[in-house]
Amino acid sequence: QRSEVHYFGAGPAPLPTPVLEEASKVLLNYNDSGIGLTEISHRSPEANAILAHTQSGLQRLLDIPESDGPDGYQILFLQGGGSGEFSAVVYHMVAIWLGGVAKKKQQGLDQEAARLRLDYFVTGSWSLKASQEAARLVGSEHVNIVTDARKYHDGKFGVIPSQDSWTQTKSKDDIALTYYCDNETVDGVEFPCAPEGQNLIADMSSNFLSRPVDIRKHAVIFGGAQKNVGTTGITIAIVSNRILPPHAEMADPALLRKMGLPIGPVVLNWPTIAKNNSLYNTLPIFDVWIAGQVMQRLLDQSPADKSPRMATQEAESNRKADLLYSVLDAHSTVYNVVPDKSVRSRMNLCFRVNGGNAEAEKAFLKGAESRNLMGLKGHRSVGGIRISNYNAVPVEAAEKLASYLEDFAKTQ
Numbered sequence: 001q002r003s004e005v006h007y008f009g010a011g012p013a014p015l016p017t018p019v020l021e022e023a024s025k026v027l028l029n030y031n032d033s034g035i036g037l038t039e040i041s042h043r044s045p046e047a048n049a050i051l052a053h054t055q056s057g058l059q060r061l062l063d064i065p066e067s068d069g070p071d072g073y074q075i076l077f078l079q080g081g082g083s084g085e086f087s088a089v090v091y092h093m094v095a096i097w098l099g100g101v102a103k104k105k106q107q108g109l110d111q112e113a114a115r116l117r118l119d120y121f122v123t124g125s126w127s128l129k130a131s132q133e134a135a136r137l138v139g140s141e142h143v144n145i146v147t148d149a150r151k152y153h154d155g156k157f158g159v160i161p162s163q164d165s166w167t168q169t170k171s172k173d174d175i176a177l178t179y180y181c182d183n184e185t186v187d188g189v190e191f192p193c194a195p196e197g198q199n200l201i202a203d204m205s206s207n208f209l210s211r212p213v214d215i216r217k218h219a220v221i222f223g224g225a226q227k228n229v230g231t232t233g234i235t236i237a238i239v240s241n242r243i244l245p246p247h248a249e250m251a252d253p254a255l256l257r258k259m260g261l262p263i264g265p266v267v268l269n270w271p272t273i274a275k276n277n278s279l280y281n282t283l284p285i286f287d288v289w290i291a292g293q294v295m296q297r298l299l300d301q302s303p304a305d306k307s308p309r310m311a312t313q314e315a316e317s318n319r320k321a322d323l324l325y326s327v328l329d330a331h332s333t334v335y336n337v338v339p340d341k342s343v344r345s346r347m348n349l350c351f352r353v354n355g356g357n358a359e360a361e362k363a364f365l366k367g368a369e370s371r372n373l374m375g376l377k378g379h380r381s382v383g384g385i386r387i388s389n390y391n392a393v394p395v396e397a398a399e400k401l402a403s404y405l406e407d408f409a410k411t412q
């Protein structure tokens with residue numbers, strides 16, 4: 001029985017039951033048409049209405065500036081997951097950077113291209129992967145690691161080193177992008193607030209819609225939908241008009257080719273997707289519908305006169321995370337939280353049992369499952385226990401887990 005199980009998986013992750021109940025109906029018969037939602041054309045009026053509803057929901061929740069001018073943002077739906085965007089950010093920002101350089105200089109472009117830098121904050125497994133993809137695409141000589149958090153924490157992720165140790169590229173003209181992962185799903189590290197950086201790109205896959213975001217600080221924010229927003233299959237990108245034509249000059253593919261810089265597939269090309277309102281190719285509109293329903297629930301719980309709209313969900317996320325961390329801390333001889341207190345994620349709570357004792361961790365998971373508390377095993381790359389505390393995890397589930405944590409600690 002679904003109602004008896006509490007699931008803390010890291011992604012794909014729980015969705016609100018009422019959304020899934022409605023989803024099971026629209027899969028068979030959408031809007032009384034006799035046709036199911038996965039069967040209709042992505043170019044039908046119904047699909048367009050779904051797309052507009054989800055875009056407007058996100059726009060209102062995150063207060064995304066709307067305009068065709070340089071201050072506006074586009075809300076795009078793509079495929080290829082968060083990992084697809086690791087590549088898309090490189091393709092796009094390098095093309096913008098080279099376009100800017102070529103506009104200023106017609107001569108000596110080879111020397112100029114050697115100055116290209118992509119700045120990466122490496123604070124966990126996902127930003128590490130993103131930086132590796134950048135190095136694969138443009139060469140590691142162009143990738144500048146602003147910080148590698150492992151160097152400050154016994155070779156493991158778990159801190160965000162202090163700003164005075166960051167080595168951001170000095171010359172702003174050389175920086176194509178500054179990249180960070182707002183919440184590291186595997187390592188349980190979350191930025192308390194966005195760092196400063198030129199052409200700031202954020203991966204918010206695992207803390208999307210869990211707190212207000214300073215959109216204007218960012219060139220791009222992206223995230224896979226399968227954790228806080230919806231089903232696996234779509235990726236959301238919020239892209240500033242400043243880095244899209246006609247506000248930004250993009251290098252021609254011929255010039256990129258000449259400079260030995262990469263040219264991405266068209267399905268990851270933000271200007272193409274933006275120009276076609278996310279309908280360049282077949283968009284899984286069912287996934288867009290699910291995300292729209294999840295957003296509508298967040299809007300309903302947080303009226304328009306309440307500002308920011310994400311404050312209600314943020315308070316709930318904090319409450320659940322505080323409850324769980326307080327029990328973990330109260331039994332610190334049994335539970336060892338992996339990341340430093342200052343950067344603990346509200347979404348993915350990572351800890352070891354009895355210093356990582358394999359038997360104890362196995363017993364912990366077994367005991368949890370016997371109480372129908374599921375999905376608590378840490379990521380295979382790091383082991384341990386991970387509680388994913390996404391929006392659809394009810395307060396009641398966090399409370400049940402907290403009492404299990406108490407009870408298990410007493411047996412140790």
Ligand code: PMP
Pocket residue numbers: 011080081082083084126181183184185186203204205206224
């Ligand atoms: N970024 C983060 C923070 C993630 O947690 C994940 C997936 N868990 C990804 C990127 C990769 O997403 P995908 O599997 O959709 O490519």
